[in-house]
Amino acid sequence: MKRSLFHLTVMALAVACVFAWGGLSSARAEYTGPRLRFRLAHPCPPGHHTTLAFEMFGDIVARKSGNKIKVHVFPNAVLGSDVVMIKGAQSGGLEMAVSSSPNLTRFVPSLMVFDLPYITSPEYQKNLYASVDHGELRTYFQKKFNEVGLEPIMFCEYGYRDFFSVKKPIRSVEDLAGIVVRTTASPVETEVAKALGMRPKTLAWGETHTALREGIVEGEGNTFSFLLNAEHEDLLKYGFISRHNYGMQILSANRQWWERLDPQARRIIREAADEALKYQREVLAPQSEEQARRRFEQDGIVVVQPTDAMMDEMRRKTRPVWDIFRRSVTQELIDLVAETQHDRR
Numbered sequence: 001m002k003r004s005l006f007h008l009t010v011m012a013l014a015v016a017c018v019f020a021w022g023g024l025s026s027a028r029a030e031y032t033g034p035r036l037r038f039r040l041a042h043p044c045p046p047g048h049h050t051t052l053a054f055e056m057f058g059d060i061v062a063r064k065s066g067n068k069i070k071v072h073v074f075p076n077a078v079l080g081s082d083v084v085m086i087k088g089a090q091s092g093g094l095e096m097a098v099s100s101s102p103n104l105t106r107f108v109p110s111l112m113v114f115d116l117p118y119i120t121s122p123e124y125q126k127n128l129y130a131s132v133d134h135g136e137l138r139t140y141f142q143k144k145f146n147e148v149g150l151e152p153i154m155f156c157e158y159g160y161r162d163f164f165s166v167k168k169p170i171r172s173v174e175d176l177a178g179i180v181v182r183t184t185a186s187p188v189e190t191e192v193a194k195a196l197g198m199r200p201k202t203l204a205w206g207e208t209h210t211a212l213r214e215g216i217v218e219g220e221g222n223t224f225s226f227l228l229n230a231e232h233e234d235l236l237k238y239g240f241i242s243r244h245n246y247g248m249q250i251l252s253a254n255r256q257w258w259e260r261l262d263p264q265a266r267r268i269i270r271e272a273a274d275e276a277l278k279y280q281r282e283v284l285a286p287q288s289e290e291q292a293r294r295r296f297e298q299d300g301i302v303v304v305q306p307t308d309a310m311m312d313e314m315r316r317k318t319r320p321v322w323d324i325f326r327r328s329v330t331q332e333l334i335d336l337v338a339e340t341q342h343d344r345r
Contacts, residue, residue, distance in 0.1 A: 033262035042098035053280035102186035115188035
């Protein structure tokens, strides 16, 4: 019953999206370029705010091009894991693919900067968005993506990860010790887990639910909304609002394919990405995260909000991780991120 109610809520959000798309894209551009069809593959589950954002993106592209450009969206990792999909985009087997920023560090190692514990804060998200979308961080990462055959299109909001456990209660930072925790391909995540006394095990997302159910891993770090849409709340018993790192779902295109596109098509795709991204960050993501946390608590999952002292302890224990990756994450890049983490008045 509760699951049905949640899915009805998701459907209501999706309906709201339809009206929003019309409002955002009311002014259709005159597209005179050739007809175009391309694929967009992503790992996000049905109903998740990133899934809705990519669907919105495809709809806006169609509207702006008078249905001459069609985006075929393949969700829920049906075409493979993050790594498999990005390899497809690199080789040209796929036109566009999505990966979480931690998994994308395999291709763009400098993205590890966002995995560094507590390098960013929700308080300054708008500053971070501005830099990633059109500022100095965009310039920096544009070059890094291009070097590996990719063109960054859309830095979607994923959110701040918290820790969750299947069996062991997490009431304090010390309680994290000993938990066998699933981590992504990001080596930073592995070191963060070690710094907290956890036992990290790297797994593809598609393997995680089974691993939790069978006891291969005992916990994971993720957002409430992603875990709920992936139906992990049936397995999880405890949550700890650690907010230990920030993640994005990044849409990338094959660079050669992108450069061959008609300039009008590139413009429409960029405009559609900007519009969908704005709505996802400002409306869909915060609403779905709040609803998901409420659902977790209604289902009896014990969610602990750490005290300020606990959060200070989390920062102290994980800060040495920064030093481990000094060669992979330059001071220049750390400074670019740090520049976004204060009031600009």
